[in-house]
Amino acid sequence: MYIICDFDGTTAVNDVGNLLFRTFADKRCYEIVDRWKAGEINSKECLLAECEISTASKEQLLAFSDTQKLDADFAAFVEYCKKLNIPVSIASDGLDFYINRIVAKHGLINEVPVFANSLKFTGNETFTAEFPFWGHSCGECGNCKGYHVRKAQESGFSPVVYIGDGLSDRCGAKAADIVFAKRDRDLIRYCQKYEIDFHEYENFSDILSFFKNKLIH
Numbered sequence: 001m002y003i004i005c006d007f008d009g010t011t012a013v014n015d016v017g018n019l020l021f022r023t024f025a026d027k028r029c030y031e032i033v034d035r036w037k038a039g040e041i042n043s044k045e046c047l048l049a050e051c052e053i054s055t056a057s058k059e060q061l062l063a064f065s066d067t068q069k070l071d072a073d074f075a076a077f078v079e080y081c082k083k084l085n086i087p088v089s090i091a092s093d094g095l096d097f098y099i100n101r102i103v104a105k106h107g108l109i110n111e112v113p114v115f116a117n118s119l120k121f122t123g124n125e126t127f128t129a130e131f132p133f134w135g136h137s138c139g140e141c142g143n144c145k146g147y148h149v150r151k152a153q154e155s156g157f158s159p160v161v162y163i164g165d166g167l168s169d170r171c172g173a174k175a176a177d178i179v180f181a182k183r184d185r186d187l188i189r190y191c192q193k194y195e196i197d198f199h200e201y202e203n204f205s206d207i208l209s210f211f212k213n214k215l216i217h
Ligand SMILES: [Mg+2]
Pocket: 006, 007, 008, 009, 010, 164, 165, 166, 168
């Protein structure tokens, strides 16, 4: 078994990426996200456009990141998986800067590898995004989670479990053997529409219970 978790709104309580741009970009960020949701631009274009209209120093972004929390039971879930030798990683179409900071703050940086797009400062208060996994993208995602799922499968892991909540999780859910989709979020509606089997969850406490009771005895 191998487990891949989305970050924003899944591992982290909030959609930190969205909140970051709502905090440090101007209000055009709402329109940019709407265009991505409508399929008019891909997530790489979305992220680049959001970075372009943002103003924040490294210190401001660190302070902002430090206000963000992981799901209360994520660490317990990682601990449980570790005991069973099940690898857990985070695949995000957001930015490594805040993910690494928040994961480190929770003491998990050496436990959970993070695969994400990369924030690069271009000046004291300006930054852009780079896309180390773009070469493996479906063309719609900056960092396609489907690639990370298939990579684990091709390495011989079975089943590969994908845990997510939103539209950036579509490719991950399509490719995974087992899907967990968060209650009342876009990923559930996508799974229903395309008849992808999923387990509904509210938080990692639910997922941990599910693993203990159903998946691993
Ligand atoms: Mg998400």
